Amino acid sequence: MTRKAIIPNELQAYCDDWRMSPGHLSGKHVFLTGFTGANADGTLSEDPETQIRNAFEKIGYVLREAGLDYGALVEMTTYHVGLKDHLDLFKTVRAEYVAEPYPAWTAIEVAGFVRDGAVIEIRAIARDN
Numbered sequence: 001m002t003r004k005a006i007i008p009n010e011l012q013a014y015c016d017d018w019r020m021s022p023g024h025l026s027g028k029h030v031f032l033t034g035f036t037g038a039n040a041d042g043t044l045s046e047d048p049e050t051q052i053r054n055a056f057e058k059i060g061y062v063l064r065e066a067g068l069d070y071g072a073l074v075e076m077t078t079y080h081v082g083l084k085d086h087l088d089l090f091k092t093v094r095a096e097y098v099a100e101p102y103p104a105w106t107a108i109e110v111a112g113f114v115r116d117g118a119v120i121e122i123r124a125i126a127r128d129n
Contacts, residue, residue, distance in 0.1 A: 001027050008061040010040065023062035030066045032059060034079070034123035036115055044117045048086045052093045055122045060097075063126060072126040073103040079121040083109040086119065 006023030007015050014022045014033060024031045035058040037051025038044050045051055063069055076098075078090065087107065103124070113121055 003027075006030060006062050006066045008065040010061045011058060022058070023066060025066060028128045029074075030062065030068065030072070030126040030128070032062050032124045032126070034077075034121045035059060036113060036118040036121045038115065038118070044115060046117065048082075048119050049089055049093060051118065051120050052086075052090055055120055056093065056097045059122060059124055066126070066128070068126055068128060070097045071099040072128060073098060073124050074127045075104045075125040077106045077108065077123050079108050079110045079113075079123075081110060081112055081119045083107060090120070 002025060004025050005015070005021035006025055007021060011022040014020055020033055022033050022035075035055045036044075037054040039050075039054060045054075059073075060070065063072060080086065080090070090107075110121075112118075
């Protein structure tokens with residue numbers, strides 16, 4: 001079985017700082033680390049939409065590095081602080097990234113994240129055809 005870390009240049013700090021892979025290829029599946037919506041420079045916008053888009057962009061970095069696109073997503077779990085406050089916004093932004101057949105999705109309300117001010121974390125699994 002093929003196994004390897006997927007580490008896009010844009011996310012090298014995850015490996016360096018946290019000793020984890022942004023993505024991990026195992027067989028035909030890519031397991032993605034949960035991504036919050038911090039900006040590339042590490043700052044965190046107070047705007048939920050910006051955070052949501054940033055998290056999806058990080059997913060895109062991993063998918064592209066693995067030779068995939070958002071259509072390869074098969075499962076997504078999202079963790080939210082204030083789920084009901086931004087669920088409609090999340091669904092709208094998510095619709096810009098996911099494609100049919102839509103991935104399975106679970107949304108979970110949480111009390112918080114390591115990063116104060118973060119409102120979203122997205123973890124996903126993708127599959128190469």
